[in-house]
Amino acid sequence: MKVYYRFSDGGFNKLKPEYVTKKNCLLNFLKHFHLADVEITIIADKVSEETVQWLDQDIASRIGVNYIRTNFGYGSKAYIKVLEMATELPDNEEIYFVEDDYIHREKSFQTLREGLEIADYVTLYDHPDKYLPREQMGNPLVKDGGEDKTQSINTGLLPAWLGFTGTTRQNDLDVSFTISMQPGVSDNQTMGDSVTQGELLRQAFLTFGDASWGSIKMGKDLGVFAGNAILSDMTLLGVGGGASKTSGNLTSLGGIGSGYIYPAWKGQITYTTPSFNGVTVRAGLFNPNQNGDSDIRTTWQDRFGFEGEIAYAFSSGKVWVSGASYDLRTSNTAGSGIEYNADAIDVGASVNFGNMGLVAYYYTGEGVGSTGFGGNLTTGASAGGGDMGTNTAGNERESDGGYVQATYVIPSGTKLGVAYGVSQMDPATTESAQVLDENQRWTVGAYHPLTKHLNLVAEYNAIESTDTGNDKAEAQSLSLGAILFF
Secondary structure, three states, X not given: OEEXXXXXXXXXXXXXXXXXXXXXXXXXXXXXXXXXXXXXXXXXXXXXXXXXXXXHHHHOOOOOEEEEEEOOOOHXXXXXXXXXXXXOOOOOOOEEEEOOXXXXXXXXXXXXXXXXXXXXXXXXXXXXXXXXXXXXXOOOOOOHHHOXXXXXXXXXXXXXXXXEEEEEEEOOEEEEEEEEEEOOOOOOOOOOOOOXXXXXXXXXXXXXXXXXXXXEEEEEEEOOOOHHHHHOOHHHHXXXXXXXXXXXXXXXXXXXXXXXXXXXXXXXXXXXXXXXXXXXXXXXXXXXXXXXXXXXXXXXXXXXXXXXXEEEEEOOEEEEEEEEEEEEEOOOOOOOOOEEEEEEEEEEEEEEEOOEEEEEEEEEEEOOOOOEOXXXXXXXXXXXXXXXXXXXXXXXXXXXXXXXXXXXXXXXXXXXXXXXXXXXXXXXXXXXXXXXXXXXXXXXXXXXXXXXXXXXXXXXXXXXXXXXXXXXXXXXXXXXXXXEOO
């Protein structure tokens, strides 16, 4: 079998598990396909010198693996090149085309071989895109999403969580640290012990300060912008949007992309003032979480991001205003790449009147996309993704949205809630490509405290997505579960 593997530093960015990186995908592929009877050719397309060095030292030295460099920058052109190479091979040669953003499961090679024994064309690729009907620019052979319904066991918006916090007071300073990890609770692998699923590592920070002058946080924690939006979302205890059709996912989306932008977990140095009659201010320098060329991620970043918030807490709730600003580039090579700004601001309020709770939230921004503020900043410019902050020319898209939520605690202690959220995005100047126009979400939930620490959860979520070509996709989910805090 001959394998052609396209590897590039750029690409179309989506919200992915943290372990799904270009290098991890290639190493995972080699684990399953670096075999005696497999010849592997890596098409290193528009890669940095750092990536070339890594390929030379760690990859090309392996027997049966070689690579060639190209400078197409587009998957279609690279595919044509590979297709030309493949047509020069004997007709009976087994050929596998693969790109750099797939995780291969155990026995992938054996499955591919078994498929080729009964068919001329086989794919290992499985993704919700394959089940979209023709009218949504999907598979012309699929109706009703391939299935009327599906079931899975997963965590919700808040994943399984194990955290360690230590606090002390020394030399008139309150000092603390927090480290946490978030493992999965289910797995689709045959043996149920997949290492490719990985785990999330969201927190590792220290704080020090005093009530007289405030506190400083250093390390990795939730971003400031949109932080209160996700923490006020009732689906934090449930599922919200992004319910998976298969088991093994580490988290759902809640209202991310359908009411607010994901604040992300970022390296930061943040100062928080003491409370002045209920008013506090947070401001800090943040790692840009740029997800474009490897040069940017590992050796160079244009500048720190800035995020800040002013909040007022009172007896029945709080109101806040926060913002973020990032200056971004898709390449550090002189004369190449695209530079643009990603800026956003939001305002929100959370109030309680007896047993009733109300939340209202709104955000607006440019160059920030609709889903992950930190995760889709740069590759949107290089790939022009449908929900990214810019088009391929680096022209910024305008985004806005928000959500409203009402909850009520009935005499049994059960909290009943309903929420409506929407995220909208306008095409960039002179942009004609179809991109995301709007995500709308309705959530109805019931959250019952069975004990002081254990809550039972029931939720119904309905999502409708529309692009600028007026194509629509709908998804509904019903979820039942439990969440335990201790």
